[in-house]
Amino acid sequence: MKHKIKASYKNVLLRALTVEDLELMRIWRNETQVDFLRKIDTITPEMQQEWFKRDNENIECCTFGIEEVDELNRLVGSVALYNFKDKTAECGRILIGDTAAHGRGIGYLAILLSLYIAFENLGFERVIADVHEENYAAVKNNMKAGFVVCGNHMDENGLKVLEIAVERADFYLKHDFLSEVVISGGEVK
Numbered sequence: 001m002k003h004k005i006k007a008s009y010k011n012v013l014l015r016a017l018t019v020e021d022l023e024l025m026r027i028w029r030n031e032t033q034v035d036f037l038r039k040i041d042t043i044t045p046e047m048q049q050e051w052f053k054r055d056n057e058n059i060e061c062c063t064f065g066i067e068e069v070d071e072l073n074r075l076v077g078s079v080a081l082y083n084f085k086d087k088t089a090e091c092g093r094i095l096i097g098d099t100a101a102h103g104r105g106i107g108y109l110a111i112l113l114s115l116y117i118a119f120e121n122l123g124f125e126r127v128i129a130d131v132h133e134e135n136y137a138a139v140k141n142n143m144k145a146g147f148v149v150c151g152n153h154m155d156e157n158g159l160k161v162l163e164i165a166v167e168r169a170d171f172y173l174k175h176d177f178l179s180e181v182v183i184s185g186g187e188v189k
Contacts, residue, residue, distance in 0.1 A: 002056040004185035005064075007117050012109040014064040014079070014117070017055075021065050021075055022048045028077075028097025060084040062122070063093070066110045068101055076101035079110045081118050087125035089118050094138070108141040115145055116181050119168045126167050133160040146174045 006015045017025070026048040029040070043051075055063050061082040068076045076098040083090040091114050096107050118124045129147060131138045132155070139162065147164040155161050172178065 001059050001062055003062055005062065005117055005121055005183070006185050007113040007181060007183045008069065009109055009113060009181045011069050012106055012113065013067040013069050014110060014113045015067065017052070017063045017065045017078060019052065021078075022052055024075060025078060025095075025097070028095060031097070058082075062117070064110075064114065064117075066096070066106065068098075068104075068106060074098070076106060077110065079114050081114055081122070081127070084122075084124075087123070089122065089124045089127050091115065091118065091127050091129045092131075107137060108144055111141050111145045112175070113181065115166060115171055116178060117183065119171060121183060124168070126165055128163070128165045130161045130163055133162055146171045 003016055006013065008014070023045065026043050026045065029048075030043055055061055061080060061084075063078060063080040063082075065075050066077040066079060068074060077094065077096040079091070079095075080093040081089045081091055082093070091111065094107060094110060096102060096110075115127055118127050127147075128150075129142060131142055133139065133152070142164055146166040148166065148170075149162050150165050151163040153161050153163065
């Protein structure tokens, strides 16, 4: 859905993905090192534009650009909340495409901010996710953010996928610093 939600904590800002972000996102998504996202043939600029249009029209999806807020203030990736059903949302599609941002805690903070938006702005009571067991950074970041393993299944390639979830109350109990998170622009269109 089209939105104006922003959330920041420490050196990370989540904000609406914009048209200006699309070419960089397309380049990152086409790179071969993206191992755990859904496999897609080479994405053309037209395909990226069409995805962005559908994403903004989908009322069960909220996609964010992840910015590292430092002297450069640059886009480093994206994350989404989607599959809104009852009081549950799914968190995922996270990509830290800027390799200079790897290993610096940005993925963890992006997940944390996504969860806070889901609970605080969008009113969800539970957030779920699927994460490949071999995606060690994602497993670590999600567990640190408060997710717990609820089950597992095998994907179409025979890789084990952990089914994880976090409840609103548990999230707030785990993170006593949430008052430091700044959220603005809760409008959705």
